[in-house]
Amino acid sequence: MQQAPEAPLPPVRLQHETLRVSMHTSLLDRLWHRAREALPAECAGVLLGRPGEGDVEVVEHWPLEAGSASHVHAVLPAESWIRAAWDSRQMHPDLEWVGWYHTHPGHGIFLSETDRELHLTKFHPVACPRATAWVLDPVNETWGVFRALNEGEALVRMTRLMEA
Amino acid sequence: MGHYVVEVLDRGLKQRAQGRHELELEDNATVDETLGGIVEALELPQLDSRGEARRYILAYQGNVLTGEDVLADVVPNGAHLMLSSDASVAAGRSA
Numbered sequence: 001m002q003q004a005p006e007a008p009l010p011p012v013r014l015q016h017e018t019l020r021v022s023m024h025t026s027l028l029d030r031l032w033h034r035a036r037e038a039l040p041a042e043c044a045g046v047l048l049g050r051p052g053e054g055d056v057e058v059v060e061h062w063p064l065e066a067g068s069a070s071h072v073h074a075v076l077p078a079e080s081w082i083r084a085a086w087d088s089r090q091m092h093p094d095l096e097w098v099g100w101y102h103t104h105p106g107h108g109i110f111l112s113e114t115d116r117e118l119h120l121t122k123f124h125p126v127a128c129p130r131a132t133a134w135v136l137d138p139v140n141e142t143w144g145v146f147r148a149l150n151e152g153e154a155l156v157r158m159t160r161l162m163e164a
Numbered sequence: 165m166g167h168y169v170v171e172v173l174d175r176g177l178k179q180r181a182q183g184r185h186e187l188e189l190e191d192n193a194t195v196d197e198t199l200g201g202i203v204e205a206l207e208l209p210q211l212d213s214r215g216e217a218r219r220y221i222l223a224y225q226g227n228v229l230t231g232e233d234v235l236a237d238v239v240p241n242g243a244h245l246m247l248s249s250d251a252s253v254a255a256g257r258s259a
Contacts, residue, residue, distance in 0.1 A: 042256050073256035078221050078248040079228050085173055085246060086226030102255045117213070118253040127175035127182050 019147060020055040021132055031061060035103045035138035042074040044102035046084050048095035056098050056130045062088040071105050099132040106139035111146055119148060166191045166241040170202055173248040191236035195229045202247060212251060219250035
């Protein structure tokens with residue numbers, strides 16, 4: 001059964017601050033829809049929202065065009081990030097990038113070393129302490145959220161407090 | 165010299181390089197030469213985490229700029245340019 005949180009996600013007390021992340025079910029539904037449409041391949045995108053003091057509201061997503069993709073990988077060239085940055089800013093000038101998502105069709109909720117490297121490159125915790133990485137598995141219908149603690153350290157999975 | 169706003173998209177770079185920078189760039193320089201000048205001016209890292217040469221790309225209105233084109237011929241003075249590392253990142257289990 002698909003899990004549909006009404007938000008807020010954690011809080012998990014980390015080294016510097018508690019972070020509460022919320023995403024409306026309608027947006028999560030759209031992410032599930034895109035994840036299923038991309039099957040059997042992975043897909044990815046940027047999350048847009050409004051970061052606040054100790055919390056983040058994720059309100060929109062923007063697809064990242066993969067250079068290539070299969071059920072176990074998706075190559076996201078720099079051109080795709082630039083295009084997403086430009087286009088999302090034109091369409092949603094009031095929103096900031098607050099994280100990213102990608103899918104793991106059938107192989108569970110975790111971040112590979114490549115995923116961690118990507119997060120630390122694009123959403124460094126010093127510059128983006130409230131950025132989160134979302135992973136969805138459209139085959140097993142599970143999902144999870146991760147955030148970075150400190151530079152170079154492992155990303156930790158966040159826990160959910162509430163679900164609809 | 166032309167006045168440009170250069171935005172660094174990769175926030176993994178050191179903190180002082182992040183965000184937007186107002187730079188005076190040579191109008192008669194090629195895009196590739198301009199790119200080198202920006203990397204030098206912002207003191208961006210030359211190597212990636214694997215010790216390999218890091219390449220950067222420059223974009224205007226979402227379109228990547230490369231090659232021998234002279235900056236002033238393809239980008240208006242005062243334009244908002246975007247700079248990102250050229251590391252294609254493969255997300256996923258086997259990547």
